[in-house]
Amino acid sequence: MSRRADRLLRSVALAAAASTAACSWSNKANRPVWNAFEQHLVPAHDGAFYATLPLTVPVGLVAIVTDAVIAHPIQVLDDAVGDAGTLWNEDGPDFQSAYYTELAFLPLRVVATPLFFGGSFLGRVLFDIPERMSAEERERARRQRLARQRAAADERRRRASERFRGQLAAIGDDPERTLDVPEQWDPSFAAPLQRALAGSALVRLRVHRSLLARGYVHFGSYDAEVGLRDPDPVVRHAVLAAWPRGVRPSPAALQALRGDPVDAVRELVERRFPR
Amino acid sequence: MKPVRTGHLVALALVGVLGSSCAIGNEERRRVLNYLDANWAPSSEGGRWLASPVALPVGLLAGVADAVVVHPLSQIDDAWGDTVEFLWEFDRDDQFRNVLMTPLSAVATPVVFGVDWLGRAIFDIDDRYPAGDGDGPEAGR
Structure with a gap:
């Protein structure tokens, strides 16, 4: 250079x-x-x-x-x-x-x-x-950060809960819509969930499949075995097909399915949960 | 092209480990080291001095295992959660938006996931759900 x-x-x-x-x-x-x-x-x-x-x-x-x-x-x-x-x-x-x-x-x-x-x-x-913070100031900042973190998690949870409640309430109008099942149960889901499970077969089918797709056999007041006892064989079959691997239904539910009047249900239960 | 010197590699490794320490600087992210501390530490001061020539490299290896293997593995679910929230949580009832966004989200998924995972593996980024919150996919099952 x-x-x-x-x-x-x-x-x-x-x-x-x-x-x-x-x-x-x-x-x-x-x-x-x-x-x-x-x-x-x-x-x-x-x-x-x-x-x-x-x-x-x-x-x-x-x-x-x-x-x-x-x-x-x-x-x-x-x-x-x-x-x-x-x-x-x-x-x-x-x-x-x-x-x-x-x-x-x-x-x-x-x-x-x-x-x-x-x-x-x-x-x-x-x-x-900025100058270094004292120990108390650092502790205060840490607490504020934790509070912000928890508030953000609460907000995410609140939005997810609100969306799920709205979808459950509207599912009767469009049984084919997808349900975004949140990661945590909220007691406010119980009533709309119960209403949806008392709805048409297509609605019941969608609710069970959405919850089972997330791996929820039990989710708050929800018990997926209700789907295995559903009066509609298509729902029973779909619930059985979506049942998470590694989780076995109760012996009573399996017994009932083995005696199901519909061949496809009986065949599927034997394939998925052999004796 | 100049040959790569060992000193450069050592410096690079040092920078990497120091950089990784951003994540493993957090005690909760040092599972292997915590396990060793809890179960394999000599109880007496004399024992600790005697064992130090072996314990130091073992501790270093455990720290590297935490930084390079265990902590990155533990961040996969958080990175996936971030990716899903960022790319896939849009209003699915809007058909047009659905059609428009789905391929874009599909293309961006591996990139966003990769960058997010790398960031979470290297830096001490808050978990999506603070521990002890009873939150997460297991809750409610």
């Missing part, structure tokens, strides 16, 4: 560093020297202010550079140490209750600590990263 290109590259790197330093510098709290200079040495009166500009401007620039290169790096040193310290337990390695874990993490921590400190220090020098 020619000397000129090398110089240009260095200038660009310096300019980039200076402009990114502005990220941290843009926060007033990160400019202690400049703040002190402004508060104590820059005259407040217009006349004196303008008269001293030839002196205050270069000193101000020196204050900015001092903040960026010395004062702010010193300010963030303890935060960077704290960041690196998060790799280690506050009370030292806990060999008594986590022997293998502590040993496995030991070499990683030794290698990672200086890297982590360097990265954190550089990041905090260049960018306006």
Whole structure:
């Protein structure tokens, strides 16, 4: 690389560093020297202010550079140490209750600590990263995160429950619609589910198949064996065909199916659940 | 092309393990290490010192097994749940949307699942259903 290109590259790197330093510098709290200079040495009166500009401007620039290169790096040193310290337990390695874990993490921590400190220090020098939180603040943030997580899970569950209730209520109008069976039972499903299971054969068939497709033989008040005793042989056959593998119906239900008046049902029960 | 040096591979492995530690940094995601800690740790301090030359590599191997095998396997159902929620939970009663979205969702499924699974395998992303919630596909059966 020619000397000129090398110089240009260095200038660009310096300019980039200076402009990114502005990220941290843009926060007033990160400019202690400049703040002190402004508060104590820059005259407040217009006349004196303008008269001293030839002196205050270069000193101000020196204050900015001092903040960026010395004062702010010193300010963030303890935060960077704290960041690196998060790799280690506050009370030292806990060999008594986590022997293998502590040993496995030991070499990683030794290698990672200086890297982590360097990265954190550089990041905090260049960018306006909030100061480290105290133990109480961290605990509060953790609780808030858990609460948000639970609220999101509750919301997902609420939406799924609402959708399922709506589908159960409307299934009489369109027995071929798909039911999105939620992952958790809600007592509010009991009444619409009971109504649907008292509906037409096609509706009953759809309800049983939707629940069995999710592997639910029991789901709250729902018992899939009701489908095995359904008055319609097509429903009995479909429930039997959709019955999850690895789950055996009760002996009484199997006995009844083995004596079913419809050949296809009898044949299927012998194939799926041999004696 | 320059030959790949062993040092590069070691550095890469280190970065990988350190990166993986994002997930295994969470105690709940270190099943093998937790098992060893609970069942195979010497009870006395002297025993712990004596066993350390063997226990250290064993612990490292267990940590790698957690990061590379056990934790990624445990995230398959969550990644699938995310994929289904993201790509397949649309209003199925809208026929046109059904026709339009189904092939797109089918094409995107392996990509979304793969990226989601990789993310969950590497980083400590919250489970879809917090443990002890009585939630999940087993509930209600």
